[in-house]
Amino acid sequence: MAAKPVCHNAQEAAPTRRGQLGARVAAYGGLPLPADLNWLWTVGAILCAILALMLLSGLTLTLAYTPDAGLAFGSVEGIERRLPAGWLLRAMHMTGASFFMLALYVHLLRGLYYRSYQPPRRAVWMSGCTLLVMVMVTAFAGYVLPWGQMSYWGADVAGKAVGALPLVGGWLEGLFLGGDAPGTPTLHRMFALHFGLAFLIVGMVVGHIACVHARGSSSPSASAVPERGMLPFHPYFTVRDMLAIVLVALAFVAVMCLWPELITEPANYRPANPLHTPADIEPEWYFLPFYGMMQAVPFKLGGLLLSGGAVAVLFAVPWLDPAHGAGRRTPALLRFGAVVVLAGSAVATACAGLHHMQGGWLLVARLGMVGYYAYFLVFLPLSGRCGQGAQV
Amino acid sequence: MMRRQFAAIGAGMLWACSAWAQPAGGPAHAPRQHWSFAGPLGSFDLSAVQRGYAVFAGSCASCHSLSQLHFSDFSGMGLSASEVVALAATWQVPDGLDAEGRLKHRTARPDDALPSPYSGPEAALAANQGVVPPDLSRILKVYPGGPDRLYGLLSGYAPQAERQKGRGFFNPYAIGHFTAMPPPLHGNEVKYADGTVPDVQAEARDVTTFLAWVSAPHQDQRRRLGVGAGLYLCFLAVLFALLNRRIWSDVRK
Numbered sequence: 001m002a003a004k005p006v007c008h009n010a011q012e013a014a015p016t017r018r019g020q021l022g023a024r025v026a027a028y029g030g031l032p033l034p035a036d037l038n039w040l041w042t043v044g045a046i047l048c049a050i051l052a053l054m055l056l057s058g059l060t061l062t063l064a065y066t067p068d069a070g071l072a073f074g075s076v077e078g079i080e081r082r083l084p085a086g087w088l089l090r091a092m093h094m095t096g097a098s099f100f101m102l103a104l105y106v107h108l109l110r111g112l113y114y115r116s117y118q119p120p121r122r123a124v125w126m127s128g129c130t131l132l133v134m135v136m137v138t139a140f141a142g143y144v145l146p147w148g149q150m151s152y153w154g155a156d157v158a159g160k161a162v163g164a165l166p167l168v169g170g171w172l173e174g175l176f177l178g179g180d181a182p183g184t185p186t187l188h189r190m191f192a193l194h195f196g197l198a199f200l201i202v203g204m205v206v207g208h209i210a211c212v213h214a215r216g217s218s219s220p221s222a223s224a225v226p227e228r229g230m231l232p233f234h235p236y237f238t239v240r241d242m243l244a245i246v247l248v249a250l251a252f253v254a255v256m257c258l259w260p261e262l263i264t265e266p267a268n269y270r271p272a273n274p275l276h277t278p279a280d281i282e283p284e285w286y287f288l289p290f291y292g293m294m295q296a297v298p299f300k301l302g303g304l305l306l307s308g309g310a311v312a313v314l315f316a317v318p319w320l321d322p323a324h325g326a327g328r329r330t331p332a333l334l335r336f337g338a339v340v341v342l343a344g345s346a347v348a349t350a351c352a353g354l355h356h357m358q359g360g361w362l363l364v365a366r367l368g369m370v371g372y373y374a375y376f377l378v379f380l381p382l383s384g385r386c387g388q389g390a391q392v
Numbered sequence: 393m394m395r396r397q398f399a400a401i402g403a404g405m406l407w408a409c410s411a412w413a414q415p416a417g418g419p420a421h422a423p424r425q426h427w428s429f430a431g432p433l434g435s436f437d438l439s440a441v442q443r444g445y446a447v448f449a450g451s452c453a454s455c456h457s458l459s460q461l462h463f464s465d466f467s468g469m470g471l472s473a474s475e476v477v478a479l480a481a482t483w484q485v486p487d488g489l490d491a492e493g494r495l496k497h498r499t500a501r502p503d504d505a506l507p508s509p510y511s512g513p514e515a516a517l518a519a520n521q522g523v524v525p526p527d528l529s530r531i532l533k534v535y536p537g538g539p540d541r542l543y544g545l546l547s548g549y550a551p552q553a554e555r556q557k558g559r560g561f562f563n564p565y566a567i568g569h570f571t572a573m574p575p576p577l578h579g580n581e582v583k584y585a586d587g588t589v590p591d592v593q594a595e596a597r598d599v600t601t602f603l604a605w606v607s608a609p610h611q612d613q614r615r616r617l618g619v620g621a622g623l624y625l626c627f628l629a630v631l632f633a634l635l636n637r638r639i640w641s642d643v644r645k
Binding site: 037059074075078080081082087088091231235236239240242243246247250251253254256257258259260264266267270 | 432433459461462464465481529530533534607609610613614615617618619622625626627629632633635636639640643
């Protein structure tokens with residue numbers, strides 16, 4: 001029998017810390033989750049995997065990128081043409097951005113459909129919405145960096161849109177562009193924003209996940225005690241998450257290597273030219289619904305407020321649909337139909353955003369906008385009230 | 393001799409008919425060609441790329457730049473290191489100013505960028521009747537209509553094309569059916585080392601392949617990686633699917 005150590009020295013501290021970490025890993029691994037979680041609950045893990053890929057490829061790309069209006073385009077060309085495996089790093093980063101936004105939208109729709117925002121998980125929803133805004137800003141800032149035609153004119157349009165805000169508009173536009181037109185100061189700002197926000201996003205994701213662990217996961221049945229009991233996170237859900245990640249990686253590789261034209265914008269391979277406005281300025285596909293909304297309103301400020309409101313309204317969802325457990329009382333078919341109408345409206349607005357806002361497309365964009373807002377401002381409050389009525 | 397003349401007249405009429413049949417304004421729809429690099433699994437015919445380089449250096453490079461390329465990039469079209477050095481040595485690049493302030497030149501090295509044919513945009517404007525010839529570094533990424541239209545444009549001039557004042561040269565594949573570019577290819581610009589007959593069609597086809605390679609130099613590697621990684625991931629997915637089934641087997645009722 002060895003005697004108990006009398007003195008706790010530094011050598012002891014390390015194993016304890018490791019022990020703590022081990023305990024935390026064990027606690028996360030053993031987290032009980034409802035057994036009826038479906039495949040839509042793997043999207044969170046997919047998002048984590050893509051985020052890790054974005055962070056690693058982004059950090060590597062930083063080493064060869066120059067945020068200067070005269071050099072940025074050439075440095076990106078150098079990455080693609082001469083940096084060892086640079087074409088692969090950039091392709092991963094570009095494809096990753098599209099896949100991340102797609103997975104994020106699926107994650108969001110899943111939360112809406114299964115009412116994951118209801119107490120006690122309001123904090124999870126709010127941190128998720130904050131993450132959505134942060135990711136959108138990061139994606140936009142990242143798109144400016146290659147300094148192609150769409151980068152330049154996208155920054156120009158965004159600067160003018162911000163400038164339309166009352167009172168602070170002019171100041172914000174100056175802060176964003178760092179001059180009268182996009183240029184080297186804009187690139188410096190966007191690079192700092194893109195780089196810094198990436199790490200803030202990682203911190204926020206840790207908080208988002210910690211929230212889920214503290215409050216417990218939502219589930220399709222939305223009841224406190226799931227019918228099919230609870231299962232530990234590991235190995236039941238880790239293996240399912242891994243399978244989902246591998247399947248998404250398969251689609252990722254297919255798009256990145258074989259059909260890259262699905263996500264690349266040809267106009268952005270032309271260097272930025274302040275003297276030549278492209279015939280069609282359009283953002284990446286994931287911003288098209290908001291871009292469509294912005295264009296569907298005849299005056300600038302209204303369009304800006306409506307497209308910004310389309311994201312802001314997500315923050316209000318827990319209060320727009322306050323009924324506890326009402327989700328189960330609204331027929332699943334109706335809820336599904338409502339989410340389909342919501343997604344369909346967003347897609348319709350996005351399609352309209354691709355075209356010149358005239359005649360038919362203007363009507364489509366406005367109808368899409370009505371459909372989008374109707375989900376949040378009409379369907380959610382009404383279904384909540386009906387649910388409460390049924391409960392009473 | 394007679395037969396040749398008839399053939400030439402026939403070809404000219406055929407060309408004229410195809411040009412007239414198109415609506416005015418928009419570029420004519422270029423007939424589809426077979427390209428080695430087309431489709432998700434195509435790969436570049438590197439000998440065509442190399443022949444295309446010869447056409448580019450002989451005909452295009454006097455007006456068009458490839459500003460984003462370095463000579464070392466040409467190793468990607470199947471050249472060895474010593475061949476790249478030899479290729480670079482056939483070019484002259486600007487090398488600062490001498491004591492009297494005159495521009496100096498020297499032979500290029502592999503780590504040099506390809507030089508622009510003009511000293512600056514003003515010189516390009518002055519040399520080309522006020523139109524700057526576009527840079528070709530990414531031409532097939534940004535050119536609407538892709539390789540078919542580029543091939544059509546290069547080989548679609550009338551047999552005896554003449555510049556019309558203020559409009560340029562008639563070409564059914566150009567926007568507005570007129571282009572500022574004089575017919576760049578006439579046949580026999582280059583002598584192909586592999587014995588291919590250098591007529592206009594062959595030259596246009598090869599230089600289009602070359603420019604497609606320049607626009608996406610790592611496309612073959614990318615596609616090979618896609619196939620390999622895809623197969624690996626399929627295998628991995630099957631393993632995880634089996635594992636998933638096995639782990640969940642005691643839960644399902």
